Amino acid sequence: MKLRLLSADEVREAMPMAEAIRAVRQAFVELSAGRATMPVRARVDVPSRSGISLYMPGYLAGAHQLATKIVGIFPENLSRTPPLPTINALVVVLDPDTGVPAGAMHGGVLTAIRTGAASGVATEELARDDVRTAGVLGAGVQARTQLEAMVTARPGIESASVYDPRTGVAESFAADMTEALGIPVRVARSADEVVAGSEVIAEATTSNTPVFSDAALRDDAHLNAIGSFTPDMQIIPEATVVRSAVVVDHRESCWEETGDLIQPRDRGVITEDHILAEIGEISAGTAPRPARGPTLFKTVGTAVQDVAVGAAALARAEEHGLGTVVEL
Secondary structure (H helix, E strand, O other): OEEEEEOHHHHHHHOOHHHHHHHHHHHHHHHHOOOEEOOOOEEEEEHHHOEEEEEEEEEEOOOOEEEEEEEEEOHHHHHOOOOOOOEEEEEEEEOOOOOOEEEEEEHHHHHHHHHHHHHHHHHHHHOOOOOOEEEEEOOOHHHHHHHHHHHHHOOOOOEEEEEOOOHHHHHHHHHHHHHHHOOOEEEOOOHHHHHHOOOEEEEOOOOOOOOOOHHHOOOOOEEEEOOOOOOOOOOOOHHHHHHOEEEEOOHHHHHHHOHHHHHHHHOOOOOHHHEEEEHHHHHHOOOOOOOOOOEEEEOOOOHHHHHHHHHHHHHHHHHHOOOEEEEO
């Protein structure tokens, strides 16, 4: 068995954001059309280390792609010497004709790319064509690919702003992204300042409570929300959810996992019909784009994104001679 291994840098080189957006768009279309197999992710707890191991397999019938992602979430890693990341991941791509593993790659980088690409698809479908300003709430790894994806989807964006309570992290983000994207990225004094001054926004925080006020959000803005992935995390203000046209990556997953929608539903201020469509339905033309704003794209992440981007990254790596091939 020959296995191609891709490092973090090789994954980035193999999967530019524009290609990732195309791959994720097709994955969303297949998911919404019922052409994807995506079992509920398996979870193994490791109580002695306060750890969790997750296993996320998926298959795309139309693209004929098969892969699985293994994720470890071990908070105690930060107290090790030397410290290790809390979250680590590996994506394994399999030959869909034989089931033989064909490649394995850095799952953390791939996850950041595919999560950014999801917001890229939503920005292409839901944001105004003439947007010129972007904003990001949070300045971590995910925030970087979020901004990259929005600028890729709307190349007319001329400037961006970022807010993170960790001022040094925000300043580093602004400097790095200014250089990487070729547009000025400035540090804002508050989340509301970012939201009020931006036509397309990405929320990429780990808060459990709202991080901006609804009054700051423009009626014609588009908001990509990736932060809330458990029922107790409500990062988007309830009033924003109520007045927005809401589109999601996957209805079932969102009603199971994200407090941004679960908590307003459980308080009776919205019903499950408040979700207008899945982004795959809009991309396929089987559901119309929202006729009003603001628009809110809520994603909790799906295994089919890992399948599509992992398979595409491996194919491009083979084409360009990237990675290390090992014989097992």
